[in-house]
Amino acid sequence: MFEISWGDGGRVVMAGRFDASQADKAEAFLSAIQASVDVDFHDLQYISSLGLGILLRTQKRLAASGATLRLVRVSRHIREIFRFSGFDRIFPIEEEASEQAR
Amino acid sequence: MVDREAGARRAFARSLAAVSDLLDWADRFFEAAGIPADHRFGIQLGLEELFTNLVKYGAGAHPIEIELVRRDSLLLASLTDQDVEPFDPTAAPDADTTLPLDARKPGGLGLHLVRRVVDRVDYTYENRCSRTTLVKRLG
Numbered sequence: 001m002f003e004i005s006w007g008d009g010g011r012v013v014m015a016g017r018f019d020a021s022q023a024d025k026a027e028a029f030l031s032a033i034q035a036s037v038d039v040d041f042h043d044l045q046y047i048s049s050l051g052l053g054i055l056l057r058t059q060k061r062l063a064a065s066g067a068t069l070r071l072v073r074v075s076r077h078i079r080e081i082f083r084f085s086g087f088d089r090i091f092p093i094e095e096e097a098s099e100q101a102r
Numbered sequence: 103m104v105d106r107e108a109g110a111r112r113a114f115a116r117s118l119a120a121v122s123d124l125l126d127w128a129d130r131f132f133e134a135a136g137i138p139a140d141h142r143f144g145i146q147l148g149l150e151e152l153f154t155n156l157v158k159y160g161a162g163a164h165p166i167e168i169e170l171v172r173r174d175s176l177l178l179a180s181l182t183d184q185d186v187e188p189f190d191p192t193a194a195p196d197a198d199t200t201l202p203l204d205a206r207k208p209g210g211l212g213l214h215l216v217r218r219v220v221d222r223v224d225y226t227y228e229n230r231c232s233r234t235t236l237v238k239r240l241g
Contacts (some may be wrong), residue, residue, distance in 0.1 A: 049151055081147075
């Protein structure tokens with residue numbers, strides 16, 4: 001299961017497993033975003049290259065107007081996928097507070 | 103006590119919509135075979151990336167057979183595609199991850215990631231049958 005929705009404080013919240021079968025749902029939601037926003041990854045368990053591609057397209061579109069997606073509460077294994085992809089150069093990333101302390 | 107050897111095999115339709123079923127099925131196998139949570143993510147990501155590659159770019163007409171095996175401290179996942187031309191995913195180039203935002207393009211990352219989240223990727227082609235096997239060491 002994968003959910004993308006508006007959470008507290010104007011954050012976007014992603015939860016569950018963002019696999020290839022969820023592309024349309026994520027694309028539809030993200031294409032409506034026009035300004036800088038935090039994306040809460042706390043409950044995101046999984047992301048594949050397809051999800052990374054959708055996030056990249058969104059970041060490119062926002063960058064044209066000086067806006068940006070910032071990823072917050074990112075778990076260690078998802079952070080690793082962003083690093084392997086070189087996407088840690090493209091997205092500001094804030095790790096889970098509990099993992100920063102380790 | 104978990105068996106030292108456990109396995110499951112199933113064929114999946116060539117469709118991106120089948121990815122959800124594939125990963126649910128893998129989750130159930132991991133539970134039954136006692137695969138630690140830390141080791142599941144890499145094999146699932148590998149399965150999805152290789153499966154979607156075959157769906158998007160492979161010219162095969164048959165369902166794709168997936169086999170999961172736990173043998174002692176190894177977890178193996180293989181994808182078999184019958185009656186196709188060869189495509190060796192181990193020969194695909196890595197993505198250039200140093201490019202800035204405006205030069206990055208979506209796509210081309212799948213196999214790049216697979217090589218980094220599993221311990222080994224093997225490819226064989228025989229009798230027009232293409233088989234990729236992912237190996238993850240447990241522990």
